[in-house]
Amino acid sequence: MRRGALVFACLLxxxxxxxxxxxAVCANNIQSCSTxxxxxxxxxxxxxxxxxxxxxxxxxxxxxxxxEIGIGNTCxxxxxxxxxxxxxxxxxxxxxEFVVTSANIDLGVLSTSTTATANGTFSVRAWQAGGYTVTTxxxxxxxxxxxxxxLSSPTASAAGTEQFGINLVANTSxxxxxxxxxxxxxxxxxxxxxxxxxxxxxxYKYVKNDIIARANSSTSITTYxxxxxxxxxxxxxxxxxxxxxxxxxTGTY
Amino acid sequence: xxxxxxxxxxxxxxxxxxxTVATALPSLLGATVHAFPTGxxxxxxxxxxxxxxxxxxxxxxxxxxxxxxxxxxxxxVVDFCAGSPIIGDATCTAPTxxxxxxxxxxxxxxxxxxxxxxxxxxxxxxxxxxxSDSTGNAINNTTIEFxxxxxxxxxxxxSFYGRIITYSNQGAGTDFANxxxxxxxxxxxxxYGGIALSTAAQLTITAKVQESLVFCVYTTGATxxxxxxxxxxxxxxxxxxxxxxxxxxxxxxxxxASNAQGGVVVRLKGQNLCRVASPCADANVxxxxxxxxxxxxxxxxxxxxxxxxQFGLRVSALGSGVTATxxxxxxxxxxxxxxxxxxxxxxxxxxxxxxxxxxxxEVSSTVEFMAKAATTSEAGIYTTTLSMIATxxx
Numbered sequence: 001m002r003r004g005a006l007v008f009a010c011l012l013x014x015x016x017x018x019x020x021x022x023x024a025v026c027a028n029n030i031q032s033c034s035t036x037x038x039x040x041x042x043x044x045x046x047x048x049x050x051x052x053x054x055x056x057x058x059x060x061x062x063x064x065x066x067x068e069i070g071i072g073n074t075c076x077x078x079x080x081x082x083x084x085x086x087x088x089x090x091x092x093x094x095x096x097e098f099v100v101t102s103a104n105i106d107l108g109v110l111s112t113s114t115t116a117t118a119n120g121t122f123s124v125r126a127w128q129a130g131g132y133t134v135t136t137x138x139x140x141x142x143x144x145x146x147x148x149x150x151l152s153s154p155t156a157s158a159a160g161t162e163q164f165g166i167n168l169v170a171n172t173s174x175x176x177x178x179x180x181x182x183x184x185x186x187x188x189x190x191x192x193x194x195x196x197x198x199x200x201x202x203x204y205k206y207v208k209n210d211i212i213a214r215a216n217s218s219t220s221i222t223t224y225x226x227x228x229x230x231x232x233x234x235x236x237x238x239x240x241x242x243x244x245x246x247x248x249x250t251g252t253y
Numbered sequence: 254x255x256x257x258x259x260x261x262x263x264x265x266x267x268x269x270x271x272x273t274v275a276t277a278l279p280s281l282l283g284a285t286v287h288a289f290p291t292g293x294x295x296x297x298x299x300x301x302x303x304x305x306x307x308x309x310x311x312x313x314x315x316x317x318x319x320x321x322x323x324x325x326x327x328x329x330v331v332d333f334c335a336g337s338p339i340i341g342d343a344t345c346t347a348p349t350x351x352x353x354x355x356x357x358x359x360x361x362x363x364x365x366x367x368x369x370x371x372x373x374x375x376x377x378x379x380x381x382x383x384x385s386d387s388t389g390n391a392i393n394n395t396t397i398e399f400x401x402x403x404x405x406x407x408x409x410x411x412s413f414y415g416r417i418i419t420y421s422n423q424g425a426g427t428d429f430a431n432x433x434x435x436x437x438x439x440x441x442x443x444x445y446g447g448i449a450l451s452t453a454a455q456l457t458i459t460a461k462v463q464e465s466l467v468f469c470v471y472t473t474g475a476t477x478x479x480x481x482x483x484x485x486x487x488x489x490x491x492x493x494x495x496x497x498x499x500x501x502x503x504x505x506x507x508x509x510a511s512n513a514q515g516g517v518v519v520r521l522k523g524q525n526l527c528r529v530a531s532p533c534a535d536a537n538v539x540x541x542x543x544x545x546x547x548x549x550x551x552x553x554x555x556x557x558x559x560x561x562x563q564f565g566l567r568v569s570a571l572g573s574g575v576t577a578t579x580x581x582x583x584x585x586x587x588x589x590x591x592x593x594x595x596x597x598x599x600x601x602x603x604x605x606x607x608x609x610x611x612x613x614x615e616v617s618s619t620v621e622f623m624a625k626a627a628t629t630s631e632a633g634i635y636t637t638t639l640s641m642i643a644t645x646x647x
Contacts, residue, residue, distance in 0.1 A: 102454035120456040234510040235612035238464035245456040
């Protein structure tokens, strides 16, 4: 009788993927499947809990594992190899996490003899994705109707000329500031990169609607550091320049 | 043994019955578990926002995807949900404060065209966009792209989702017309896919630029940073107006740089060349080119007549963006000067020497002074102190 019950369960599993023969699309709540088989909540490790919560209606919850092994990206061989991302921190649905470290940075009074610099950070994670792009969506810094000159191509900082630009790498000029993209936990799991034009040390650029960062596959967290430069010339209009930097992350699935 | 054989026969019978039932199940399961689009998952799908700012208005969402099936597309649903991108999930709550106008503006980019795709666009529940056309467009692994304009972003910081479903029919009673999360349809619902989006915080950077005016007057140098000298000697090698038919000249410079949006005016204030200390009455000076009481001020040609005394100046070289003002805008061989107390160098604020019309970086201009003695000129040392005053309009 017990054997009969096991046979029945397996048959139901096959039947529950009516389109599997043609498209191998997993049914709802099934994480992994092939044409004829599916598996869910696969875990290899010493133990853990998918949803551990403290008590009370406002308890905090977390996903926990102990000694999880086999995390990261793995692929079968060949040009048409199948790949998978193993580990509970991945998701089974299209996922985009985009966090900008909100900050109000006051550079004080600008000078024609020195460059003002600043840093900001953002991080991106995207699962079940073909990758993502991060676009800069703001106009350059403005003082009422006067817009600071934005560098249209990668250019070195020059005090005394009017310049606004950014990059996403570590720099030594005009000062030591910035950082390269940081892959979290490491580069076998995360693949975000600064876009060409914004990836050269000591060269800065700013064009509205440019892509400034991208990943070309599903990826864990990449933390980016934006380096800003502000230079003015004697004829730069007086007043307060404000730059509210809107960044847009777009995942491709 | 018998018992086990009986049991074995029972298990075989049961197994066969199960197989039979299982074979018949697909259609029953497909009809009763959920209605699901019959095509495939759209690929290369994305929704790009023109702004990620929470609660931002007039935001444009660019919807782009490749519909892999071969059919005539007549309807597209884009549904925005706070919690899930899963097609078939009956729960779809609009992100907080998210809104698509009830008659949204659609801009077609590729894949679909003509008909009522644009004019018939409508949204419901603040989050469900439907566009359709009764004729439709034949597609086969085609990329479809269109913009949804006028969206208000969610006020919630973080991720939210979009669901795309395409339809091969759009009339009354069809899957498209009856669309709801969890009942997307299976008769004419074709391709589908979910997308994740995210609002984000902003970085705000503030910097101040002070109003500035850089102005210097000098005889030696090129820029204000290295400018020196304030004495201008007129005469021969000994500084003497020795020839009564010669117009002796010498120069000084002034530089100006300013971010004054209305430009800078440079004024000249002082008195004539005079043998005695200020105040210098006309009776004690060599004759000026233009009597102090004469206005408007004009340039006068340099004279070689030995009985004529002259003193004047002109701006002989103009920096970029600088314009000289009469009577100092003379050409070579002419100079001007006027001591009238209304608008001449003798007035409260002086006479306008030159001006700019807007902001500019440091530029240098040259002032040429000229003096000529007459046979009747009294002997002595003639001097004057001239001040140049720069005024910016911001």
